[in-house]
Amino acid sequence: MPTVKSEPTRSLYFPYRILPFESPPELAGRSPRHDVLIVGAGPVGLTLALLLERHGVRATVMERNVEVSEGSRAVCMTRRSMQILEMAGVASRITDLSLCWDSGTSFYRNNVVYEMRLPHGRDDRYLPLTNLQQNHIEQVLREQCCRRGIEIRNATGLCGIDQDDETVRARFTTPAGEYEARADWLVACDGARSTVRKLMGLRLQGTAYEGRFLIIDIKIDIDAPAGRRAYFSPDWLPEGTALFHKKPFGMWRLDYQLPRSMSDEQALCEKNVRNSVEAHLAFVGIDADWQLDWCSVYSANTLTLDSYHHDRVLFAGDAAHILPIFGVRGMNTGLQDAANLAWKLAAVRAGHDANRLLQSYSAERVEAARAICQAAGRSTRFMTPPSTGHRILRDAVLALSVDFDFPRKLIDWRTSGWHPYHNSPLSIGSFGTFEGGPVPGDLAPDARGLRADGSSGPFIFECLGRGANLLCFSPTAGQADKAAEHDAGPLPFNVVTIGGDEADVPDCDGTIAARYGAAPGCAYLLRPDQHIVARWSTAEPDGIDAALAGMMGAPSAAEPLYTPREAVS
Amino acid sequence: MSKLSFADLERVYDEIAESIDAVGEAATPHFLAKLCLILANETGDRDIVSRAIAACRDEPSGRPPARWPLI
Numbered sequence: 001m002p003t004v005k006s007e008p009t010r011s012l013y014f015p016y017r018i019l020p021f022e023s024p025p026e027l028a029g030r031s032p033r034h035d036v037l038i039v040g041a042g043p044v045g046l047t048l049a050l051l052l053e054r055h056g057v058r059a060t061v062m063e064r065n066v067e068v069s070e071g072s073r074a075v076c077m078t079r080r081s082m083q084i085l086e087m088a089g090v091a092s093r094i095t096d097l098s099l100c101w102d103s104g105t106s107f108y109r110n111n112v113v114y115e116m117r118l119p120h121g122r123d124d125r126y127l128p129l130t131n132l133q134q135n136h137i138e139q140v141l142r143e144q145c146c147r148r149g150i151e152i153r154n155a156t157g158l159c160g161i162d163q164d165d166e167t168v169r170a171r172f173t174t175p176a177g178e179y180e181a182r183a184d185w186l187v188a189c190d191g192a193r194s195t196v197r198k199l200m201g202l203r204l205q206g207t208a209y210e211g212r213f214l215i216i217d218i219k220i221d222i223d224a225p226a227g228r229r230a231y232f233s234p235d236w237l238p239e240g241t242a243l244f245h246k247k248p249f250g251m252w253r254l255d256y257q258l259p260r261s262m263s264d265e266q267a268l269c270e271k272n273v274r275n276s277v278e279a280h281l282a283f284v285g286i287d288a289d290w291q292l293d294w295c296s297v298y299s300a301n302t303l304t305l306d307s308y309h310h311d312r313v314l315f316a317g318d319a320a321h322i323l324p325i326f327g328v329r330g331m332n333t334g335l336q337d338a339a340n341l342a343w344k345l346a347a348v349r350a351g352h353d354a355n356r357l358l359q360s361y362s363a364e365r366v367e368a369a370r371a372i373c374q375a376a377g378r379s380t381r382f383m384t385p386p387s388t389g390h391r392i393l394r395d396a397v398l399a400l401s402v403d404f405d406f407p408r409k410l411i412d413w414r415t416s417g418w419h420p421y422h423n424s425p426l427s428i429g430s431f432g433t434f435e436g437g438p439v440p441g442d443l444a445p446d447a448r449g450l451r452a453d454g455s456s457g458p459f460i461f462e463c464l465g466r467g468a469n470l471l472c473f474s475p476t477a478g479q480a481d482k483a484a485e486h487d488a489g490p491l492p493f494n495v496v497t498i499g500g501d502e503a504d505v506p507d508c509d510g511t512i513a514a515r516y517g518a519a520p521g522c523a524y525l526l527r528p529d530q531h532i533v534a535r536w537s538t539a540e541p542d543g544i545d546a547a548l549a550g551m552m553g554a555p556s557a558a559e560p561l562y563t564p565r566e567a568v569s
Numbered sequence: 570m571s572k573l574s575f576a577d578l579e580r581v582y583d584e585i586a587e588s589i590d591a592v593g594e595a596a597t598p599h600f601l602a603k604l605c606l607i608l609a610n611e612t613g614d615r616d617i618v619s620r621a622i623a624a625c626r627d628e629p630s631g632r633p634p635a636r637w638p639l640i
Contacts, residue, residue, distance in 0.1 A: 110634040224640045231639075244640075285638035378579075389589030392597070393582050402629040409575055410582060 005066050012219045012293045013249035014135045019066050021155040026179040034060045034183035035349060037170060039158050039196055041065075043074060043134065044317030044334035045189030046141035049150045050088035051338055054466050055346030055491070055528070059150060060181075062172060064157035064195075068142065071294040072133035072217050074331035075247055080418040080443070081332045082126040083461060083530070084339045090144050091126075097136055099248050100127035104228030106411045109235070113401035114411040116228070123447040123515075125459055128415070129328065131226055131247050137331075158195045161186070161313070168312045185345060187314045189334070194319035200310065204303035204322060206373055211300045211384030214267045216254045218277055220290035222246070228413070230383075232398050236279035241383050243326070244280065251293065254280055257384055264297045300324035300380045302373035308337070309362035316341055321369040324376045326383055329416040333372055336418060337365050343467075343491065343528035347552055350490030356553035360426050368419035375414045382410070418443045421531055428525075428547040432537025437517025440532050444471070444524065447512045449498075449505040457506040465494030467528055468548060472539065473513050474499035474520035482541050483523070488548050491528060527551055 008016035025032055036052060038045045041063035049059040077085070077094070085091045106114040118128035145152055159178070160171035168186040172179055188196035197204075226246040234242055242256035254277060258267050266272060273295050281290070304321035308314055317334030344357040385391035397407045421427050422441035430439055438445060449457020460471070468488040472480060472495055483495045497503040498512055499520070507513055516524065523539035524532055525547050534547040573581065585604075592600045609618040 107635070107639060109630055110639060111629050111632065112635040222640065229640065284640055285634075286640070387586070387590045388594055388597075389586035389591075392589055393586040397582070399629060400624075403624065403627075406572075407578070410578065 009067055009070055011135070012291055013251050014068075014133065014139075016067050016135070019063075019068075019154040021066070021175050022153070023176050024153060024156075024174075024179065024181075026181055027174070027176055031180075031182060033167075034058075034181060035185070036060070036345060037062060037168065037181060037183040037186045039170070039186065039188050040190035040194075040317075040319065041138065041142070041152050041154075042069065042189060042191055042317065042334075043137050043141060043331050044338050045187070046138060046145055046152075047084065047088050047335055048187060048189060048316060048338040048342055049152075050090070050141065050144055050148060051084075051342030052345060053148050053150055054087065054089075055343055057342075057346045057349050059187075060183075061145070061150065061152040062156045062158065062170075062181075063152060063154050064190075066155050068138040069134040071296055072135065072215075072247065072251070072253065073296075074134045074137070075131050075245070075253065076328040076332075077130040077132070077137075077335075078328060078332045078416055078418075079124065079126045079128055081335045082130055083446070084335045086125075086461070087339065087466075088141070088144065089148075090140050093140050093144075094132055094137065095126070095130065097140070097248055098130045098132040099226040099246060100130050101226040101228075102128045103225075104230070104413070106230045106232065107234070108232045108398035108402060111402045113232075113398055114408045116412060118415065122456075123445070123459075125446060125448075125461070131245070133247060133249075133251070134331070136248070158190070158199070161196060161199045163312045183312075184349070185312050185314065187316055187341065187345075188319040189317050189338075190319050192318040192322050194315070196313065197305070197315070197319055200313065202305055202310070204305055206303035207301065207377065208303065209300040209324070209380055209384060209386065211380065211386075212258045212264070212267075213255050213298055213300065214258055214273070214276070214295060215298065216273055216277060216295045217247075217293040218252055218254065218290045219250050219293060220252055220281075220286070220288055221250060222252060222286055222288065230411075230413070231280075231283075233395070234280070234283045236276075236283050242280060244284070256280075258297070267297055268295055300326070300376075300384060302376050302380070304366060304369040304373060306366065307362050308365055309358045314341060314345075314358065314361070316365075320365070321373075323369070323372055324380050324383075327372075327376055327379055327414050327416045329372055329376055332416050333369065336368065339529040340365055347490055352489065353553045356425075356555070360424055360553065364421045364424050364426075367421075367423065371419055372416065375416075379412075379414050383413075426527065426533060426551050426553070427531075428534040428550045430535050431540065431543055432522075434517040434522075434535070434537055437515065437535070438524075438532055440534050442532050444526050444530050444532055445515055447505075447507075447515055449503075450508050450511070451506045452501045452508045458504070460496065460498070460505050460512070461530070463496045463504045464526070464530070465492050467491030467493055468533075468551065469494045469496055469526040469528075470539075470544065471516070471524040471526065472497050473507075473516065473518040473522040474503075475523075475539070476521070479521060479539055483539065483544070486541075486544055486548060489552050491552075493548070525551070 036059040104116040231242040240257040316337035323329040348354040427441035
């Protein structure tokens with residue numbers, strides 16, 4: 001049932017309002033066919049809708065609730081997420097509201113045991129991490145959907161789903177009654193407790209960890225920069241770990257591991273919450289007034305569906321996988337799902353082989369989720385040791401790290417990044433000789449241009465078109481003209497030249513070419529989600545045509561069957 | 570100075586943790602003592618072993634906070 005709510009949630013930093021329900025055409029006896037139905041207006045569903053719209057595909061978003069995210073929930077975006085949100089047209093608005101950061105400190109009792117600083121330079125448009133509460137993120141995405149004419153149906157809860165070769169039929173309950181909506185495709189972006197997943201009888205596989213964490217949002221004035229602060233065995237929590245994060249609008253989040261003996265209800269009772277905050281503030285030496293905003297319990301699971309492609313129903317975000325939040329892996333992984341899926345659904349809509357492209361979505365992203373599960377499992381075992389042996393080793397590493405450098409890197413929390421698609425059939429190959437540079441399947445590294453007079457040129461990503469892109473390094477006039485003649489089928493094809501002052505991205509000191517291992521005449525073909533399809537040390541027009549066809553899912557004679565590798569570290 | 574690669578250090582961490590769980594809590598001191606003696610003998614250097622023992626006895630818990638406030 002959709003949520004019935006008359007009073008908006010109260011918050012110290014977000015102006016909640018009840019979102020309107022508007023009666024859809026289906027309830028007036030009409031039965032329009034939707035291109036794509038997206039179930040769930042969270043960050044993943046809304047971003048997917050915007051990315052689809054960019055490719056000319058109209059999605060309708062169904063949301064059971066009548067407010068944006070209750071509470072701050074996902075608060076931290078990686079640089080990769082910001083690049084994806086840029087494609088969705090909201091990056092600058094998000095950055096305006098956010099706190100950006102690049103460092104963190106781990107404490108053991110009252111000692112500093114690890115200081116982390118993530119790399120950041122002139123080639124990076126965004127800082128490594130960007131903090132903004134999920135309710136604000138959803139609000140920004142909703143405003144953009146509104147500008148782009150994307151319909152979001154609030155108070156519309158999924159209650160049935162059925163599909164055949166041609167159509168998905170989904171039933172929804174609303175305040176004005178039940179109706180059926182028909183669509184070509186349905187994407188489940190309805191979160192960890194996905195209704196789509198339940199209705200289809202699909203189960204997540206993996207490890208459910210015992211560790212449960214309590215999240216508490218408070219408003220407090222603390223003069224300190226944003227960053228990740230982890231407290232192992234603080235005096236007030238000798239057996240546990242606490243995290244303390246600064247967020248925008250004067251908010252801080254305290255997260256800590258609950259003792260096994262404490263139930264969720266006990267943890268969430270106001271007395272426990274207040275005592276925990278007081279104890280932590282006393283431990284770190286902050287004496288300031290504070291107000292409680294929101295709290296919630298979560299557990300650290302590493303679970304994924306085996307496939308995200310079930311005929312005409314696809315899964316993305318937490319509906320597809322549940323990942324521990326300490327490494328900022330939840331929403332950030334979901335946004336990469338959306339970037340991977342959007343252009344493939346658009347190509348399929350235009351008549352391309354659905355099975356191969358959508359299978360590649362599932363295979364690429366399931367493999368990414370498994371790799372993330374493995375990395376996340378390691379940091380989860382460190383944060384919440386699952387056995388006596390792990391606890392003894394963990395505490396020994398922490399105690400030794402006060403004075404010794406050698407074990408400190410074991411404390412690192414393995415920040416979520418992007419995941420390569422090296423094993424994908426859409427990663428065609430590397431042709432000719434290269435010294436270094438990214439390989440097919442990698443995300444293309446962004447870089448900032450440099451003009452001969454020393455001024456900055458545009459970033460590569462600012463010059464990319466929405467379809468396939470060919471990066472041509474110092475091409476001759478003939479090569480550039482030939483490059484422009486290629487065709488990416490239903491998606492636009494765009495050439496970006498990199499080289500002298502006259503190039504799209506001037507590279508007068510050759511640092512971009514060096515980063516790509518690129519000699520003059522070299523070319524890189526990029527998918528619409530900015531991952532590399534193929535590269536040539538000397539651009540070969542026939543090879544580029546074949547690679548474009550391969551990117552769109554055309555089978556090639558030499559291609560092995562794609563089986564995702566077991567999770568890689 | 571780090572002498573094991575990071576990947577090896579991770580493997581050692583897991584192997585010892587899993588072995589402690591396998592031998593059980595009561596036998597853990599016995600297991601760790603044997604492990605220390607074998608590794609001490611492998612170093613072939615009594616001074617290294619003595620410095621390591623001193624470092625391990627020096628628990629950092631009694632020291633003043635590293636910074637204040639601890640943020």
